[in-house]
Amino acid sequence: MSGLFELPRTEVAPGAVHVPGWLSAAEQRELVVACREWARGPVPLRQTRLPGGGVMSVRSVSLGWHWQPYRYTRTADDVNGARVAAFPDRLGELGRRALVDAYEDEKAGEGYAPDAGLINFYDGDARMGMHQDREERSSAPVVSLSIGDSCVFRFGNTEGRGRPYRDVELASGDLFVFGGESRFAFHGVPKVRPGTGDPATGLAAGRLNITLRVTGLGG
Secondary structure, eight states: OOSSSOOOOEEEETTEEEETTOSOHHHHHHHHHHHHHHHTSSSOOEEEEOTTSOEEEEEEEEESSEEETTEEESBOTTTTSOBOBOOOHHHHHHHHHHHHHHHTOTTTTTTOOOOEEEEEEEOTTOOEEEEOOOSOSOOOOEEEEEEESEEEEEEOOSSOSSSSOEEEEEOTTOEEEEOGGGTTOOEEEEEEETTOSOGGGSOOSSEEEEEEEOOOOOO
């Protein structure tokens, strides 16, 4: 873990764990460089259009499988028709280590093989409404990594978008994993805190969120 003082690992809900400062400064810088490369394409960073006509305020790029509401495809038919970049092995390795550390179980990462990555970039005004990650056919945990500006991460229940929920401050380098009973909990980002990130990560402003998922789609 990075930083002078290590903050405690917290179980936010059954199966949902927050590990502050999990990524080292070097790992954060490496991921920022990689995200910039992934954002160039073959499918570039874009704002996703929702079925109702609205446009998401975050900008996104996918790896392995192209995500759009509410499905995965190999090609980005809503952008440029190109096949998305392959899911990198190093992210799979990072995901397995994340589960071991989050659940404090050496066997937690065994068999975990994420095949989709979703990278979201938030500027100071971007938000993410309460939603479930339900496009996957697998109930394997979701691994979420934060770099840059801090945010308020709202983690709710599996029944609906309203209460009960818990607001968690996610800072640069933090890990959040949700699986088990909390795998399909509603969650969102109601606020980003501009100016709270460390430029040493290579990200001068904004927040990067990298989520790793097992689609269960095969192929």
